[in-house]
Amino acid sequence: MSALRVVAWLVVLVCAVGAQSFVVGSKNFTEGRLLGEIVAQYVRATTRLDVEHRADLGGTMLCWKALREGEIDCYVEYTGTAWSIILKEQGKTADPLRAFLHVQHEYRRRHDIEWMAPFGLNNTYVIAVRRAVAERLGLTRVSDLIGRGAALRARFTPEFVEREDGWPGLRAHYPGLDLEPLGMEHGLVYTAVANDEVDVFDAYSTDGKLLRYDVVLLDDDRGFFPPYQAAPVVRGEVLRAHPELRDALSRLAFTIDDRTAMALNHRVEVGGERFADVARAFLRERGLIADDGRVPQAAPARDDRGPLFTLWRDRGRIGVLALQHLGYVALALAITALLAIPLGVLVVRVPALRAALLGGASVIQTIPSLALLAFLIAVPWVGLGEQAAIIALVLYAVLPILRNTVTGLESVDPVLVDAARGMGMTPRQVLWRVRFPLAIRTILAGVRTAAVISVGVATLAAFIGAGGLGQPIVTGLYLNDTGRVLSGAIPAAVLALAVDGVLGLLTRVLTPRGLRE
Amino acid sequence: MVRQPRYRQFSGVFIAREDRVRDNDAMIRLERVTKRFAMPGRADVVALDCVDLDVARGETVCLIGASGSGKTTALRLVNRLVEPSEGRVVVDGRSVAESDPVALRRRIGYVVQHGALFPHLTVGDNVGLLCALEGWPAARTRARVEDLLDRVRLPARDFAERYPKELSGGQAQRVGVARALALDPPIVLLDEPFGALDPITRRDLQDEFVDLRRDGDRTMLFVTHDLAEAFALGDRVALFDRGRILQVGTPDDLRDRPADEHVATFVAHHAGGVGR
Ligand SMILES: Nc1ncnc2c1ncn2[C@@H]1O[C@H](COP(=O)(O)OP(=O)(O)OP(=O)(O)O)[C@@H](O)[C@H]1O
Ligand SMILES: [Mg+2]
Numbered sequence: 001m002s003a004l005r006v007v008a009w010l011v012v013l014v015c016a017v018g019a020q021s022f023v024v025g026s027k028n029f030t031e032g033r034l035l036g037e038i039v040a041q042y043v044r045a046t047t048r049l050d051v052e053h054r055a056d057l058g059g060t061m062l063c064w065k066a067l068r069e070g071e072i073d074c075y076v077e078y079t080g081t082a083w084s085i086i087l088k089e090q091g092k093t094a095d096p097l098r099a100f101l102h103v104q105h106e107y108r109r110r111h112d113i114e115w116m117a118p119f120g121l122n123n124t125y126v127i128a129v130r131r132a133v134a135e136r137l138g139l140t141r142v143s144d145l146i147g148r149g150a151a152l153r154a155r156f157t158p159e160f161v162e163r164e165d166g167w168p169g170l171r172a173h174y175p176g177l178d179l180e181p182l183g184m185e186h187g188l189v190y191t192a193v194a195n196d197e198v199d200v201f202d203a204y205s206t207d208g209k210l211l212r213y214d215v216v217l218l219d220d221d222r223g224f225f226p227p228y229q230a231a232p233v234v235r236g237e238v239l240r241a242h243p244e245l246r247d248a249l250s251r252l253a254f255t256i257d258d259r260t261a262m263a264l265n266h267r268v269e270v271g272g273e274r275f276a277d278v279a280r281a282f283l284r285e286r287g288l289i290a291d292d293g294r295v296p297q298a299a300p301a302r303d304d305r306g307p308l309f310t311l312w313r314d315r316g317r318i319g320v321l322a323l324q325h326l327g328y329v330a331l332a333l334a335i336t337a338l339l340a341i342p343l344g345v346l347v348v349r350v351p352a353l354r355a356a357l358l359g360g361a362s363v364i365q366t367i368p369s370l371a372l373l374a375f376l377i378a379v380p381w382v383g384l385g386e387q388a389a390i391i392a393l394v395l396y397a398v399l400p401i402l403r404n405t406v407t408g409l410e411s412v413d414p415v416l417v418d419a420a421r422g423m424g425m426t427p428r429q430v431l432w433r434v435r436f437p438l439a440i441r442t443i444l445a446g447v448r449t450a451a452v453i454s455v456g457v458a459t460l461a462a463f464i465g466a467g468g469l470g471q472p473i474v475t476g477l478y479l480n481d482t483g484r485v486l487s488g489a490i491p492a493a494v495l496a497l498a499v500d501g502v503l504g505l506l507t508r509v510l511t512p513r514g515l516r517e
Numbered sequence: 518m519v520r521q522p523r524y525r526q527f528s529g530v531f532i533a534r535e536d537r538v539r540d541n542d543a544m545i546r547l548e549r550v551t552k553r554f555a556m557p558g559r560a561d562v563v564a565l566d567c568v569d570l571d572v573a574r575g576e577t578v579c580l581i582g583a584s585g586s587g588k589t590t591a592l593r594l595v596n597r598l599v600e601p602s603e604g605r606v607v608v609d610g611r612s613v614a615e616s617d618p619v620a621l622r623r624r625i626g627y628v629v630q631h632g633a634l635f636p637h638l639t640v641g642d643n644v645g646l647l648c649a650l651e652g653w654p655a656a657r658t659r660a661r662v663e664d665l666l667d668r669v670r671l672p673a674r675d676f677a678e679r680y681p682k683e684l685s686g687g688q689a690q691r692v693g694v695a696r697a698l699a700l701d702p703p704i705v706l707l708d709e710p711f712g713a714l715d716p717i718t719r720r721d722l723q724d725e726f727v728d729l730r731r732d733g734d735r736t737m738l739f740v741t742h743d744l745a746e747a748f749a750l751g752d753r754v755a756l757f758d759r760g761r762i763l764q765v766g767t768p769d770d771l772r773d774r775p776a777d778e779h780v781a782t783f784v785a786h787h788a789g790g791v792g793r
Binding site: 057277415418420421422423424425426429433434437438512513514515 | 542593596598616618619621622623624625627629630635636637638639644647650680681696697700706745
């Protein structure tokens, strides 16, 4: 009897363990997502764990946060990123092994998170040169560029131009390097290369697009670029509970080198294949899973049937994102109105504050929205995600509402204000019974402007992992999938028009009848 | 033309300044009031220059004079919309400088040019606004509004729900007067209430004003550009000129006993419309 009971318990236990899930997250760019998909499929095929792949989770900080909070169990990280962004190490190292061991050690010690063996690829910066130019000038190494600046047209991504581990560091590391690079968006560089308009540019060393163009990748002969080795990182707790994971993941070690990564990225980005298909094909070709391995779930793939098709296919998801989008806008507007309208009243009553408040709001308005977001996520108590998005929206919406409140209140006919005061109305009554109702139309016009701006700015929320209609836009940009970009952009535009229309109606309803045309 | 017999019973009070100062029945008194407006970067504007004026309880005094002579400023001193630079303003025995402006103004009706009705409120709400602010029950306010609108000959039934933009100029002026009377104030200040109206409407309103004056013991200051209007409506008339008062007296005084050349010229010049 008691033995039976023990067996029953064991069965329950085994089932419980068997049903336990393993959640793989992935960063929102092609390679991150692809590697995540490979991990997910492989673990699914070779263990009893119930594997879920949360693709497109967001940027580094988002994945990191999700991992630490146990929202996901694993994602693929790069040693260089861990070194500088997560561990915030000041020094530099160009030695891949040292970097890996250091990062592994620190993660284990500080966070109880394990670095599994790396995939093999090193997705670092690389300097690429058009083959014709490279052959003519005999360029094979970065140091060959020294003294050749005048003959070469260099275009670097704005990020590379700015980053310490980019151009400024490179120039210091290779004295005599005299390129005069101009900033250019990465997406445009390839077109420029194809048109013979650019000779030298920076790229990620595993970028699939490099395969499409006739370029030579220069050897970093003096070892400047930090290593960016990709490897799965897994929560220690999960590894202890499921030791089989360690075996499974170690079998993926050194299966993907730079060239392979390039080819896989290329299949998704240029070939338009599905992530799931590319991952499965890779695992099979390598003999990592048998042909009868469990069929992974298909992820939504790129489609050439146009944005409307994408829109229709993803309508459920887009609807949810649109609601989320609208929620951000509504919440931000409510907060802003509660903030800016009283501030406007304050400005009217205390003219000394005018310059500071209106000036401040105008200055905020001029900050590029991405810069503002970047600034906000750096503020410790804001961080990534929804709060930062809401705060950014509020900051942008303040100016139109504040300005219109002040203008509205101040442009009330002075004769009416005089009459109101002369009748014996208190300043408060003059404000709320006369100035405010007479200004309401102007104030609401400000709210309306703010709302339309907010719908636009809210698309940027996706850049910091807060979702909204910017999600398909950001993903589409990463995947170079115009249809997907439009499947976010079109609903966002429609939403802006709808919000404008609804607020127009609201303005009409709220305008006192005596003031209507 | 209606003559107002009432001024006669007060007229004796205003003969000598010494008498006036001793008079306790003055409802409004300006005592050597000077008002200068500071103009940044320029010399001050002297709007009123050492002006004395007494208005007895129940009296109507019309202020007349050229544009810029200080009439509006004198009026606004009474309800503290303007503070004197020098001198003192006394209302009902108390210096206004020591009164709470809101409480003071609720006892002083104020009619601004063109009515200055609040465009977002109906006629009824404009008239009843002060009653509502005083916390009157709605029914009482409504009754008061009806009564006042009837008195200015705008039946509440037709007009209470209209908005100011749906009124003619004359109707708007009437509503302005009704609004000023909402709390039945003992003092009413009227700043060219019938300005910019056609002569016929103006005449109508003047007649109504005379009727209004009959009930109650209201003290009024009435600014006008129109000498005929001043003579018709004022117990006394104060003639302003560049911040000073040239003469205060009954219409007969001004006509028959002008204080100086200027007064005589002014009356002669503007007398064209003054007939009986
Ligand atoms: N707030 C002010 N600031 C500066 N100057 C003022 C102000 N109010 C009135 N003044 C000046 O004071 C003088 C008297 O003005 P006030 O309005 O009392 O004249 P008024 O007799 O009512 O004229 P009108 O018949 O044109 O209404 C004028 O010179 C005017 O410019
Ligand atoms: Mg005036």
